Amino acid sequence: MNTLLYIQSSIFSDAGTSSGLARQFADKWRQVHPHGSVIERDLAREPVPHLDADRFHAFSLPAEQRSPAQQAAVEYSDRLIEELQRADTLVLGLPLYNFGVPSTLKAYFDHVARAGITFRYTAQGSVGLLTGKRAVVFATRGGIYEGADTQPQYIRNFLGFLGIEAIEFVFAEGLALGEASKQRAIAQAQTELAGLQILQRQAA
Numbered sequence: 477m478n479t480l481l482y483i484q485s486s487i488f489s490d491a492g493t494s495s496g497l498a499r500q501f502a503d504k505w506r507q508v509h510p511h512g513s514v515i516e517r518d519l520a521r522e523p524v525p526h527l528d529a530d531r532f533h534a535f536s537l538p539a540e541q542r543s544p545a546q547q548a549a550v551e552y553s554d555r556l557i558e559e560l561q562r563a564d565t566l567v568l569g570l571p572l573y574n575f576g577v578p579s580t581l582k583a584y585f586d587h588v589a590r591a592g593i594t595f596r597y598t599a600q601g602s603v604g605l606l607t608g609k610r611a612v613v614f615a616t617r618g619g620i621y622e623g624a625d626t627q628p629q630y631i632r633n634f635l636g637f638l639g640i641e642a643i644e645f646v647f648a649e650g651l652a653l654g655e656a657s658k659q660r661a662i663a664q665a666q667t668e669l670a671g672l673q674i675l676q677r678q679a680a
């Protein structure tokens with residue numbers, strides 16, 4: 477079954493501009509895949525805890541050596557990873573906050589990068605284990621950067637590390653530069669969204 481994992485990382489939850497664009501994508505995806513399943517993960521409503529040493533150590537301990545708290549930490553991470561494994565498509569609402577990704581998204585990433593499960597090291601380097609998936613990222617920002625900021629490359633590096641290399645970005649920039657600029661940016665992003673190959677091809 478086709479499965480979409482819909483992640484929103486805006487601190488404003490459903491009210492975020494990035495969330496709105498990602499939701500429009502999810503709605504169109506549902507039309508293309510009426511029998512598909514959508515998994516929603518809202519990182520504002522259910523924040524992932526910061527990764528700390530206890531949690532990190534728990535990931536590498538054999539099950540029989542884990543304390544109940546460590547076992548719970550591993551099961552929580554496992555659940556996040558299962559959602560990624562089940563999905564063939566990932567849609568991410570991605571605001572730019574202080575020149576980086578939302579801290580909730582970083583915490584999420586810290587819980588899904590697990591050696592031996594989502595990536596592994598070989599003599600030739602690392603290999604991502606979440607292959608055969610596509611990602612669409614709705615990147616919203618107050619200013620205008622036109623690719624000159626580090627956030628998109630960071631996302632490509634991280635998802636690529638896990639094996640997700642087919643990534644499309646839709647930008648809505650200049651959202652803080654007045655109402656006209658905001659409306660123009662959203663309209664342009666919506667036009668790009670409607671023309672996304674991933675929706676066209678699967679509709680055929």
Ligand SMILES: Cc1cc2nc3c(=O)[nH]c(=O)nc-3n(C[C@H](O)[C@H](O)[C@H](O)COP(=O)(O)O)c2cc1C
Nearest residue numbers: 486492493494495571572573574575616617618619
């Ligand atoms: C805490 C915070 C930090 C922000 N930092 C930046 C920034 O570094 N650069 C920028 O262009 N816009 C910045 N903005 C503006 C957001 O990127 C913009 O409002 C975006 O649409 C937010 O998406 P959202 O509504 O989905 O949360 C910031 C907004 C907030 C709330």
